Amino acid sequence: MRAIYAPTGRAREYAALAANLFTGCPNGCLYCYAPGVLRRSREKFHSDVRARPGILEALRRQAPKYAGDRRRVMLCFTCDPFPSCRLAERVTIPALEILQTNSVMANLLTKNPFLATGLLAGAKGLNLQDLRLGVSLSMDVEKSRRRWEPRAESVADRMEAIEVWRRWGGKAWISVEPVIYPLQALHVLRRAGPLVDHVKVGAVSGQGEVFGSFDWTAFYLAARKILITLGASFYLKRDLCLAAGVPADDVHQFGSVQAAARARTEGWCQ
Numbered sequence: 271m272r273a274i275y276a277p278t279g280r281a282r283e284y285a286a287l288a289a290n291l292f293t294g295c296p297n298g299c300l301y302c303y304a305p306g307v308l309r310r311s312r313e314k315f316h317s318d319v320r321a322r323p324g325i326l327e328a329l330r331r332q333a334p335k336y337a338g339d340r341r342r343v344m345l346c347f348t349c350d351p352f353p354s355c356r357l358a359e360r361v362t363i364p365a366l367e368i369l370q371t372n373s374v375m376a377n378l379l380t381k382n383p384f385l386a387t388g389l390l391a392g393a394k395g396l397n398l399q400d401l402r403l404g405v406s407l408s409m410d411v412e413k414s415r416r417r418w419e420p421r422a423e424s425v426a427d428r429m430e431a432i433e434v435w436r437r438w439g440g441k442a443w444i445s446v447e448p449v450i451y452p453l454q455a456l457h458v459l460r461r462a463g464p465l466v467d468h469v470k471v472g473a474v475s476g477q478g479e480v481f482g483s484f485d486w487t488a489f490y491l492a493a494r495k496i497l498i499t500l501g502a503s504f505y506l507k508r509d510l511c512l513a514a515g516v517p518a519d520d521v522h523q524f525g526s527v528q529a530a531a532r533a534r535t536e537g538w539c540q
């Protein structure tokens with residue numbers, strides 16, 4: 271079993287290395303692409319969530335091969351690394367300890383950062399400064415969140431968790447993807463953009479599904495303007511640039527060639 275792998279396609283834009291710890295995800299997002307990728311029924315994927323058999327042993331075997339690698343390992347693409355307190359305590363925290371013990375850097379992406387920060391704070395063996403906490407947040411109206419991400423944490427909890435993490439001196443980023451309600455996504459950029467170290471914005475779900483037909487060019491221009499005005503480090507994904515009809519180059523994706531170089535040096539992008 272391969273625990274650490276090199277993602278391809280759209281996922282490659284987010285991370286050069288990744289590991290998926292669980293067989294499913296309880297968050298129940300309506301746009302979730304993972305059941306299709308893993309060939310599981312949607313119902314089972316969201317209700318029957320376990321550690322992948324042998325995942326910690328496989329990580330223990332493979333992590334030494336990535337010791338000192340400057341690429342971070344993303345946890346996770348096809349699940350949430352904090353699906354529940356019990357699973358995260360038994361699997362995610364030990365997985366992070368294995369990675370750190372082997373000098374492998376980790377990058378987390380979760381819709382449950384409130385649970386994540388609570389557990390990470392209590393994990394005495396972990397160096398929190400070495401972690402990056404990514405929070406998936408593409409809408410800021412609670413009614414919309416409940417409809418699309420019914421069992422994930424509320425918008426308020428995610429925002430509070432980001433603030434707490436930053437107060438502790440941790441590095442944080444947000445993933446604004448998929449964009450379902452463009453105005454809400456722009457609000458998220460305005461509200462959460464100033465709180466985090468990096469922002470990624472993508473147009474579509476993991477399988478390239480577009481939600482709603484709106485003016486992507488107007489959205490792209492507004493998002494880019496907000497992020498540049500905030501002085502944020504950002505990355506606008508290729509799909510968004512293509513939908514907006516602009517070239518997917520450093521100037522359009524990062525704001526400038528210099529910003530692109532900085533984001534790559536700091537390890538936010540490849």
Ligand code: SF4
Nearest residue numbers: 295297298299302349
């Ligand atoms: S958090 Fe990700 S993996 Fe989990 S249900 Fe939502 S989209 Fe799917």
